[in-house]
Amino acid sequence: MTGRIAVSSALAVLALAAGIGAARAQMPSMPGMPGMNMGSGLGLPSVTSAAPGNLAGVLGFCVQNNYLGAGAASPVMSALGQKTGTDSSQYQAGQRGLLDTGNGGTFSLAGAGQGIKQQMTQKICNMVLSRAQSLL
Numbered sequence: 073m074t075g076r077i078a079v080s081s082a083l084a085v086l087a088l089a090a091g092i093g094a095a096r097a098q099m100p101s102m103p104g105m106p107g108m109n110m111g112s113g114l115g116l117p118s119v120t121s122a123a124p125g126n127l128a129g130v131l132g133f134c135v136q137n138n139y140l141g142a143g144a145a146s147p148v149m150s151a152l153g154q155k156t157g158t159d160s161s162q163y164q165a166g167q168r169g170l171l172d173t174g175n176g177g178t179f180s181l182a183g184a185g186q187g188i189k190q191q192m193t194q195k196i197c198n199m200v201l202s203r204a205q206s207l208l
Contacts, residue, residue: 116196119203121174127204128152129166133181134197137169148204171196
């Protein structure tokens with residue numbers, strides 16, 4: 073019986089490793105991109121370098137694409153928009169799903185589709201909302 077448990081455990085570890093490998097294969101290629109937070113294990117972009125106008129625009133993108141609820145994000149987006157204006161190029165880029173990651177880098181949230189990229193986009197939208205709230 074102990075042998076069966078050991079084999080089952082080994083198979084479970086292999087299946088887990090294969091699942092992680094498959095998940096990584098679905099992730100967009102992002103090594104070396106400016107502003108990437110590789111320490112998160114997911115390669116999520118940093119939101120701390122984004123200007124308030126860009127954050128407001130990204131919030132609009134996130135609401136429009138159902139990554140964030142309007143009830144939580146719209147008041148923050150409106151408050152930031154009033155502070156920074158909504159006619160800036162940073163705001164417009166955010167509306168198109170381009171997050172400014174600093175040092176001239178951007179991260180596109182557009183075209184997330186299904187799977188890992190969609191989950192990453194959801195997480196990034198939540199990070200943007202938290203960052204934007206901290207600026208108010």
